[in-house]
Amino acid sequence: MTNQDDFISTVSHELRTPLTSIRGFAQTMLSSWDKLDDESKKKFLMIIEQQSNRLINLVENILSVTKLPKETLILKSIDINIAILPVIQIVQQQYKTHKIVRDFDSANPVVSLDLEKFQQIMINLVENAAKYSDEGSTIKIITSHNDKYVLIKVQDEGIGINEEFAEKIFEKFSRIDNPLTRKIQGSGLGLYITKTLVEKMHGDISFKNLSKGTEFQVKFPVYNIEEHVKCSVTQ
Ligand SMILES: Nc1ncnc2c1ncn2[C@@H]1O[C@H](COP(=O)(O)OP(=O)(O)OP(=O)(O)O)[C@@H](O)[C@H]1O
Numbered sequence: 001m002t003n004q005d006d007f008i009s010t011v012s013h014e015l016r017t018p019l020t021s022i023r024g025f026a027q028t029m030l031s032s033w034d035k036l037d038d039e040s041k042k043k044f045l046m047i048i049e050q051q052s053n054r055l056i057n058l059v060e061n062i063l064s065v066t067k068l069p070k071e072t073l074i075l076k077s078i079d080i081n082i083a084i085l086p087v088i089q090i091v092q093q094q095y096k097t098h099k100i101v102r103d104f105d106s107a108n109p110v111v112s113l114d115l116e117k118f119q120q121i122m123i124n125l126v127e128n129a130a131k132y133s134d135e136g137s138t139i140k141i142i143t144s145h146n147d148k149y150v151l152i153k154v155q156d157e158g159i160g161i162n163e164e165f166a167e168k169i170f171e172k173f174s175r176i177d178n179p180l181t182r183k184i185q186g187s188g189l190g191l192y193i194t195k196t197l198v199e200k201m202h203g204d205i206s207f208k209n210l211s212k213g214t215e216f217q218v219k220f221p222v223y224n225i226e227e228h229v230k231c232s233v234t235q
């Protein structure tokens, strides 16, 4: 099997699961409409809605993955502190009870990044931090710099990542299978897309477990002007 065949068969499998569930609940509603009470009907419709959302997320991520190799970057000088603000807003809207706090280094130099891709990276990381931690818990986003890099840390107080999966989580369709993550939906593509985009912009991503929760760390090189010009031309 080629990588492409592998990808197609995994995608088909991933698509079939929510589709089968949508069809099943729709069929039950149609065939047993009169026998079902309002509460059951509502429950079934909620499952159909949830599974449709899962499909949309999956299809969007699959499109992102297929576009990745040909993706061209639009590099601009970016102030990461400012670029992260809309990301916080987007995730906060979805995860209303989490406290997303900032600890930003106000002296960060501007870096040469594709703004949209940088925000996609940050959305994936902050969304994961919220998704794999309890409601009401705190997510901390820390930025800092030295003369070579700007550094972004996303810390959560969640379930943590077993070290034995350290290599796996950045692979396509990789999800850690345990009772905690089984309840949480996802395509397992977010971190693959994230790592690919980080590396396209000459950055680096890693994670470590905290006493409670996980910290993802992303760093991007700070270029001087000459290197910046060279880097933009070679993209
Ligand atoms: N902050 C985190 N805390 C604990 N586990 C995490 C965290 N981030 C990622 N993981 C684990 O790594 C796996 C891969 O993450 P990834 O973002 O690639 O996929 P996903 O969240 O399952 O789906 P999606 O494609 O929708 O993002 C997750 O399924 C989860 O098991």
Ligand SMILES: [Mg+2]
Residues within 6 Å of the ligand: 124, 127, 128, 186, 190, 191
């Ligand atoms: Mg994710």
